[in-house]
Amino acid sequence: MGITPVDQDVHVNYNDPNVLYLPPTYWQDSVSGGTTGIKVSYDIDAYLLFNFTGSHIWYYGDLYPDHGNCSFAIDDNTPAVFTTYSPKFLPVRLLWEQDVTPGPHVLKITNLEDKKPVTVASLIYRPLATATDSKTPIPTAAIAGLAVGLAIAVLCCVGLLVVLLRRRGWKHNTGSPATSYADGTVTHYQAPSHTYQSLAHSPVSTAPPTYDDTQGTPLFSAVAVPMEDISPVPHAALVKSSAVLQRDAKGGR
Numbered sequence: 001m002g003i004t005p006v007d008q009d010v011h012v013n014y015n016d017p018n019v020l021y022l023p024p025t026y027w028q029d030s031v032s033g034g035t036t037g038i039k040v041s042y043d044i045d046a047y048l049l050f051n052f053t054g055s056h057i058w059y060y061g062d063l064y065p066d067h068g069n070c071s072f073a074i075d076d077n078t079p080a081v082f083t084t085y086s087p088k089f090l091p092v093r094l095l096w097e098q099d100v101t102p103g104p105h106v107l108k109i110t111n112l113e114d115k116k117p118v119t120v121a122s123l124i125y126r127p128l129a130t131a132t133d134s135k136t137p138i139p140t141a142a143i144a145g146l147a148v149g150l151a152i153a154v155l156c157c158v159g160l161l162v163v164l165l166r167r168r169g170w171k172h173n174t175g176s177p178a179t180s181y182a183d184g185t186v187t188h189y190q191a192p193s194h195t196y197q198s199l200a201h202s203p204v205s206t207a208p209p210t211y212d213d214t215q216g217t218p219l220f221s222a223v224a225v226p227m228e229d230i231s232p233v234p235h236a237a238l239v240k241s242s243a244v245l246q247r248d249a250k251g252g253r
Contacts (some may be wrong), residue, residue, distance in 0.1 A: 003056055003097065005124045012050070012123040014039045019123070020049045030119070032062040033091045038121045044114035048107075055102040056126040059109065061119040063090040068116030072096045073108045084118060092121040102128055 005011075012019060014037060021027040021039060026046035032038045038061065039048075059072060063086035071079035082096060111118040 003099070003126075005058060005126070009056075009124050009126045010052075010054070012052075012125070013037075014120045014122055018050065019120070022047055022049065032119060032121065033089070036062075036092050036121055038062065038092070038119045040117045040119045041111050042115055042117045044111055046118070047110040048120060050107040050123060051104070052107065052123075052125045053104045054100070054125040054127050056099050057097065057105075057107060058094055058124040059096040059107075060092055060121045060123070061095045062092050062121065063095075064117070065089070066116060067118070068111075068113030070112055070118040071108075071110045072098070073110070074098060074100055074105050079108070079110070081112065 015029070019039075021041070023046070026043040027039055027041045027048075030038050030040045057074075061084060063084050065085065065087060067084040067086070069081055069083045069085075071081050073079035080096070080098075084095060107123070109118070109120065
């Protein structure tokens with residue numbers, strides 16, 4: 001008792017179609033205090049039914065010297081009996097309120113005295129979600145901003161991944177070339193314009209030497225000569241016969 005309605009609570013006027021007055025012939029429209037519309041019944045056992053889903057409900061009517069007793073019940077619970085009698089007229093006000101278990105309920109108000117009216121001006125109930133207990137919703141602009149930010153972040157991640165994959169592929173494709181030699185060794189080297197190749201790893205001919213029939217000396221021998229640093233295209237290794245080398249040593253041509 002004593003809970004004050006707030007703007008988010010649902011106001012139901014006396015002539016709302018969701019309020020069922022039974023039997024219909026026992027009820028009639030009237031005016032309280034000359035200004036406020038109400039529903040009134042002078043018949044015993046006249047009652048109203050109202051279905052609602054909430055956690056609290058309020059009932060409003062007027063008080064008057066000719067009024068009698070009525071009952072207020074929620075679902076199948078024991079009705080609470082109260083009087084709307086007053087020694088003088090009192091305009092529409094709160095007559096009864098009740099806290100209920102949050103959920104769907106049925107309100108029943110019954111006239112308990114014949115030829116003594118019960119009046120209904122309005123009902124108010126508190127729905128399950130109101131400004132006092134609901135969370136503030138996220139604005140649509142904020143949701144849109146979050147979506148755009150997420151999309152930009154995803155695109156940045158994809159772009160970074162593409163760049164990393166391309167750089168990794170470039171390094172793989174530009175690795176040092178490999179050279180195999182007759183002794184089974186393999187050398188990886190880069191070939192910029194100013195590079196000397198090791199004589200120990202110079203490619204050599206694998207063909208057997210040719211011998212002079214008369215002296216038994218080889219006419220041809222393979223001599224590995226290092227590459228000269230002639231940029232941009234290095235010379236191949238020079239191979240000369242023994243006879244040519246002797247002639248060059250004597251200054252001949």
